[in-house]
Structures are given as C-alpha cells and as structure tokens.
Amino acid sequence: MGAALALAERGRGRTAPNPNVGCVIVDDAGRVVGRCWTQPGGRPHAEAMALAEAGERARGATAYVTLEPCAHVSTRGPACSDSLIAAGVTRVVAGIEDPDPRTAGSGFARLREAGVAVTAGVRAEDARRSMAGFLTRLALGRPFVTLKLATSLDGCIAMADGTSRWITGAESRAHAHLERSRHEAILVGRGTYEADAPRLDVRLPGLEERSPERVILSTRPHPSGAARLPPSPAGRGKMLLKAAKGEGGWLSIPSPQAIIDLPADHLLVEGGAQTAAAFLRADLVDRLLLYRAPILIGGGKPGIADVGLSDLSAAHGRWRLADARRLGVDRLEVYERASCLPASSPTSAPSAASNSAATRES
C-alpha cells in the first residue's frame, strides 16, 4: 500500500475531476507484476494501467489500490471492479471507499460477489490525505486549498523594503516547485503579481510541463498587469478570480462560485499577505506549507494580514502538525486542519456534494 500511495502522488494535480489513485499488483509469489497511477485527465484509471502491465500474470494476484475500484461504466472505460474480476485477481487491498455515489461501496460488493477477497481501510488516513483534492471537491464542491509561506524565523516574508530573494534556500525552493507540480492551479494576489511578476511555473528538470494554471486574486475584473502575464511553459491560459473589495480595505474572499468554477481540485495560494488573509478569513485554507529559513529579519513584512480574529482562543485548535522535515538548513512544516478531512461517506457530505458529483466526469 505504501508503494501504491507513492505512485498515486505522481498523478496528484493532473487527474481532476477524477481521483489520483495508485495501484500495485503482486502475484502469489510476491512479485510486482503491475504498477501504475491514474493518468492525466483522469483516465485510464490506475487499476486499468496496472492490469494492462500485468496481463496474464494478474491471475491469482493481489491488487493494492488506494481507492475502492469503481463500479460504474463510462464512455472512457469499463468499471475497474469488473476489470479486476475479469483479469482473475483474487484479492483486493484498498485504502478507502470511493465516496462517489456511483460507487460508494458497490465496487467492493461486486468484487466480493465474484469471490474476490477484499480488505478495505488499509492506511486510510494516508489515502485520504493523498486524495484530499478529490475528496474536498466531492464533499464541499471546491478545491483543496494549500497556503504556502516562505518566512524567516520571525515570520517575515520579505524585508521592510519588499526584498524577498532569497529567504529560503535552494532545497526549499525546489520543494516548493515540486508542490506546484501537484496542483492544478496556483493563485497570488494582484499586489504580489504586479510587484514581483512571479512566473509561478515549475522549473524542475522534467516537470516543466506540470506548471499549474495561474490565477490572480483581484478586485478588478481585468487587472492592469494581466495582459503582461507571460504564457506558461505548458501553454496554459490564465484565469481571473473575481473578488470584491471588503471592509478595512482588504480583498474580500473569493466567492464560493468562483472557487467552484476553478478547473482544479488542488489550489496553491502563494501570497501575498492580504490574499492569504482573505482565504483564511473565509476558512478556505485546508493545509499550510511553512518553509522557514534559520534567519531573523526584524521589522520585515508579515506573511498574513488581518484575518479578523476576534480573540486568541478562537485561533486555537484549528491546525495540527502533519509533517516536519529539514530542507537544507531550512525547515518545512506542514499543518492540516485539526478537524478531519472531508469524510469519505457521502452521507456526511453537505448537499453540495451530490450536485458536484452529478457534474463529474468519470
């Protein structure tokens, strides 16, 4: 399952509206005979790719898959549960049940009816984390939002004069580009866009084609600088996310509709301070990526503007540490919502879920 989860990462940010699944097929001698992940655009599914690789060797094998195999036939392919049965797989070990109402347990049921042994819930939390984009879109009708900050130890994202190159080191910046490659869309506020003219692309060897869609948060329909936005290496266009000027002069939150309309299950918010605050105010941040360099700036620019916090107690209990690691001399901390990620059961999803699911391709 660990290998399947790792393979699933290869599809992250490329499979919307389908989930990024990983699959490993192991024969009864313990040999890996097939391994793959959901392909860009969402098809073929991970199981279909792995079964094609395994061929006849899938007979009597075990399939490890991060998500319940689908039970619904699409114009783009057969149901994976049927394919696994047809290939002679005798055991399926799965991460989580597919919350898509078209499957939602019926994939497991179909496998069991055909005599396939099914073990579900293996490394379920990791599987949920892996497919957070898909699950958030299904449950809440919007992308999974990650806020990235690169700061000094005293929380500054720039010197007082705006200088921010460089706070974090090469390893952190490379990791941040890897994170970009796992997102369909990346967003900055217009102020940051006009001040820094960031390219917002992926500049890692071999991953240049995985640059995300670039989004500007702006109170004006057409920011003055938008026309100067250079085309991304992948030749993708740009989108403008409308927002109205809110109280106190800060950018107001993007409308839920604007977030729903983004063709993305994973949105990376890269700043600046007012944009970060706008997303936090709206409780639209699911994950924090904190890159911290071992430097002190003192009197620099803070990473997050006023979020409208009423009192300190209201700030507590919202975040839990999910990962911490060193990147060169820097440190990366990943925080997640302290509340669980959207539940995998469709019964616990708000009403938006079924509407959203109904519009999904598969």
Add this chain to the structure above:
Amino acid sequence: MGAALALAERGRGRTAPNPNVGCVIVDDAGRVVGRCWTQPGGRPHAEAMALAEAGERARGATAYVTLEPCAHVSTRGPACSDSLIAAGVTRVVAGIEDPDPRTAGSGFARLREAGVAVTAGVRAEDARRSMAGFLTRLALGRPFVTLKLATSLDGCIAMADGTSRWITGAESRAHAHLERSRHEAILVGRGTYEADAPRLDVRLPGLEERSPERVILSTRPHPSGAARLPPSPAGRGKMLLKAAKGEGGWLSIPSPQAIIDLPADHLLVEGGAQTAAAFLRADLVDRLLLYRAPILIGGGKPGIADVGLSDLSAAHGRWRLADARRLGVDRLEVYERASCLPASSPTSAPSAASNSAATRES
C-alpha cells in the same frame, strides 16, 4: 558523562561566577558511589560534593566530570584535582579543559603526574553548551544571552490590540519558567514592563526560590513604573540597565559595561520587539528559544522590530538549530549561533578574558 551533564543543569544559573559542573563517581564494579553538581554560589565544587558522598568508595573509582578539575587552591576549598588524587580516584573522564588560566590544563597534568588516567574531550560540545554562561563570561566578559519568543505560526507575539494571553499552551509556559530558573537575570524592555507588568518569576512547584534577578531595559535612569515592580519571591532586588535612545527611535543597545556589570552569567531577554531588536542589533544574542503555537493570528504584533538588516544575505548563516521538540501542541526550537561557542582555550579569547578571569572568585 550524560548523567554528569544532566546533574550540571541543576546548577545552571546558580553558580556564577563559577561554572556549573556535574560529577559522577563510579566504582570498579560499575556502581555509582557519588554524584553531585556545583552548589549555589559556586562552592562546593561538584567533585568535592561527589567525593564526600563516595567517601572510601572513591578509592579505585572513575570520576566523570563535565569540566577539568581545578588546580588552584581557594580560601573556599582545596583544588579538586588534589582532592581526587587524595581520595584514590584512578581515572578521570572529563568534558572540556577549564579555560580559567589558573587551571587551563594544569588540573589534567597534576592528575596524570599522580598516576590517574585522564580522558578529556568526552561529549565536549555538550559540555560547552552546558557551561555556555561561564565560557562566555570568561571569553567575552559578558553573560550568555538567550532571547525568548513565544509566537504564533505567523510570528506574532500578540494580537494587534496587544492581547497575548495565551498564545502558547501550559506546557510551553512551564518550560519557559524552567528556563527562567536556569538564568541569573531576566530582562524586558520598559514598554513591555509598563504594558504587561510581568512578574518574571519562576512559578514552578519547588523552583519558586530560583526566580532570576529582573532587569528593565530603559532609556531613562528610573522608569516611571520601576517603583511598582513587586519584590520577587526570592526577595531579590531590581536593577536598571541604562540605555540611550538610538537612531530611528529604537532603544539603543545596552552598553558593554552595563552587560558586564550584570551579576549574571546567563541573561534571558523576554521582549518586547524593540528590546529584542536592540540586542540583535548589537549582536548580543547567543541563543534563541522559539516557542510556537499551532495558530495563525494574522496582522498581529511581530516579535522583533527593525534590527538594521542591510540585505538578506547578511541574515544568513548566523543561526543553527540545536534542538526541536514538541511541548503539548506547541513546538520549541532552540537556535544557537552558527559560529562556535566561545573557545575553551584562553589563547583564542579576546583581551577581556584575562581581565574578567582575574576578577573571578573561585
């Protein structure tokens, strides 16, 4: 040696002007027969206490001691190297050489001349860290300075309205009180003193008597609020560290003389932002204690004011992570100067060292 280092911590902040040493005596059957640390005020030394506990069992034993046993006789006691020889100890394992010119290797030499096996340099870095206050006083003629910050993930020490109770949790605050108990002196700026009226004492059960001397950084000789400073539980008085108003309206650095005059080898600076910046500007911070709660404040008060940083590259390379741990849901990071702590060899110390050493009691 690990046990000796742990014992040495019990004396930290209580033994000035002597070093806080730890000593464990182990007989030839591997039994611990004596263990102690330098007592408050600097005498008796750790070895003398441990030898007294061991008595006759010290004969043929090994003494683990964090610092080279002294070779100089004082009115307050005999030289420890002589005492170890007289007690029949046959082996000494030591952390670092004593940089005090009155010993500086002659303790080891005396032991070896008497036939005692000497192994020096065991866990030397930990020993230097343990005695950083003593070593800094000896090498630089000033206390070892720790700057403490308790912040949110976005580096705020308070909300915009000044509210700071509480950012960090009970475990962090208890640890911060433990750190206070390891310092002879604690300092805040007058602004923080007048705004928060902090007690700056140790409120841990059993450690109430270890509250440090309280110091206010002030541009005025007698801050208006000083008379209101309540007496500390230990009945200690208060001191005023004079400072002149500097450029940009910030408090200027304390004069080197003022720092030298502090009856402390360990000074804990607890804020606020302008005081922290004043110490950083003067390059007088040796260690950072960063307590961070998993909350975001957004638009709050930063922990460090302008430190006069010319460019980002000048900020790099100054700090290295020495420790990181969880305290409840918070995290503590300890950073040290990336440059080595003051060398233990007196030959590499500036001229202040010998002057300072000459005035030391022992």
